[in-house]
């Protein structure tokens with residue numbers, strides 16, 4: 001009600017937007033920023049004394065989206081981070097850290113990591129691991145003595161600080177060509193034994209290289225269940241229907257149904273006698289494919305178990321055929337392939353080598369032959385020896401995911417598009433641990449912790465499965481800190497819902513459209529995504545998590561809805577003050593709040609500056625500003641130091657060019673108030689008039705009511721500032737928020 005009353009205030013009675021502590025809602029003025037942005041908090045005003053490290057920073061480095069579905073030529077925001085481990089080793093140099101001996105810091109990490117919960121948390125999609133807030137990791141104070149300008153050329157995985165005084169600005173691997181090797185598809189035997197989940201995947205590299213144009217595949221829903229088919233890479237999935245016959249026929253039906261009633265491929269399923277079935281969406285195969293496949297698949301795997309030469313023309317345009325074959329077929333094809341050197345024959349599909357028991361392949365379409373048990377068992381034996389090809393597959397908790405292409409590289413990870421045995425597309429995030437210090441590695445595990453905590457939340461990317469190959473990271477039986485770095489080849493794998501495109505690309509596309517057609521802002525587009533962003537961030541704030549690295553690239557579109565990703569530097573709020581201490585990773589420059597820049601410094605009142613929810617609100621404000629104006633508020637300040645100076649200057653006025661809807665400017669100002677206490681919280685923002693337009697109230701419910709019609713007419717001209725006072729006068733007595741109609 002307070003808010004509604006505020007809506008009704010005439011402009012004269014309204015306080016200045018940013019100076020009102022976020023409590024009042026004045027009728028917005030026009031786009032003149034100078035009298036709209038202010039800050040007035042004693043608590044956060046600072047005597048600026050930038051830490052030494054900052055002087056070392058030359059510039060924030062930019063990263064680019066990879067090619068592929070999310071590719072863009074737009075410069076990418078780059079997170080600034082300081083190696084956690086290095087941060088802690090520099091504690092001596094940093095007074096704030098000196099009070100927190102490294103050992104204690106690390107002990108906190110381990111103790112609060114909830115490692116046992118991680119360890120015990122079966123990667124069960126249906127079972128969220130809920131942890132109490134108290135158990136969450138308290139991060140170490142920011143230690144900024146260690147910053148190096150390390151250009152990470154290896155997928156952001158080898159952060160080796162150069163010197164004590166260097167600031168590590170993580171330069172993410174920017175270009176992301178879809179390497180053919182990453183996208184290689186080949187026949188390979190999956191699984192070391194023939195258990196229920198035995199399956200066999202293959203796809204043609206040409207098809208995978210056109211990964212976004214593929215006709216059919218499946219994408220899991222939030223919980224990784226109830227697969228839906230969407231356009232995606234061609235892949236053959238061959239299942240041992242001895243174990244899964246019922247599902248198989250259902251899936252074939254589904255696949256056909258999803259393809260608008262047309263079979264996406266010719267599927268051969270011969271009841272219980274059929275040993276394997278391939279589902280294909282049938283692009284053209286050319287002889288080149290065979291060479292590629294041979295190049296990337298294990299040569300030993302392919303001829304024996306993997307291939308069938310279906311007679312598809314090497315340069316024709318025939319579609320691939322669904323294949324059902326048994327071991328005899330494998331062997332037959334082996335001979336064919338071998339005869340041709342394994343390279344010059346087109347490869348049309350894969351086949352699976354199955355155990356002999358219960359198999360009697362008689363698929364007529366392929367003239368499958370059963371040559372008898374002795375021969376089968378020989379093939380089986382050979383097949384059992386095979387392992388998966390790591391160039392082609394990832395293995396996570398024993399499950400294989402075939403690589404379809406690299407999506408991107410983050411500061412610490414590389415992310416691949418993969419397809420599961422269930423023909424579901426996922427994103428697989430792989431974090432290399434070798435060479436990292438233990439606190440950093442624990443930090444990576446923390447992201448898993450948060451994603452587990454956020455399971456089932458529709459606006460957060462869902463973690464389907466994960467594996468930490470260094471099991472010691474998941475043990476909390478010893479709280480003693482571990483020194484040194486991880487020496488062995490260890491990885492963290494996270495199987496995630498797959499996002500089709502990120503907001504950064506969408507904004508870039510929108511702006512391209514706007515520029516070419518001289519269009520104005522599409523407010524509905526803005527409202528639609530802004531509201532979704534707010535809701536996503538509200539979800540984590542309600543869970544007492546601060547994301548700390550909100551930027552357009554961290555919102556992914558999944559089946560039409562925005563979802564939040566990348567909790568790599570997210571932090572749990574530890575107490576009711578909702579302030580947190582920030583870890584050594586400090587966010588992405590263009591979206592960083594003043595307090596993020598000054599984290600752990602002292603304000604004029606001697607209070608330590610901390611980052612909490614308001615810091616995320618600032619980042620959201622920067623994103624909104626970028627959506628409205630095509631650039632972030634401080635984009636013109638090119639290097640780190642210039643940015644630091646201007647963002648931390650409470651007297652700096654952000655420039656807001658006029659826009660048609662003045663509420664939009666008001667909204668940005670609510671988010672970009674310099675004083676974090678003046679920034680609005682998400683529940684307020686969700687009620688802002690930009691999202692919830694005011695409508696007439698207390699009017700007769702007669703459509704033709706003249707007063708209502710007048711109000712609607714006025715609303716059409718809402719953009720005209722001259723009408724504001726008139727509207728305000730009218731609404732004072734006549735209107736109420738739409739939600740209360």
Ligand SMILES: Nc1ncnc2c1ncn2[C@@H]1O[C@H](COP(=O)(O)OP(=O)(O)OP(=O)(O)O)[C@@H](O)[C@H]1O
Pocket residue numbers: 070079172407408409410411412413414415427429461496497498499500502549553556565566568
């Ligand atoms: N679930 C997903 N679906 C599709 N793409 C994804 C997914 N998760 C991450 N990506 C993409 O992979 C890239 C790196 O991912 P992510 O941001 O999680 O890694 P990071 O190492 O934490 O990077 P950053 O330093 O940007 O935070 C990004 O380009 C992102 O869009």
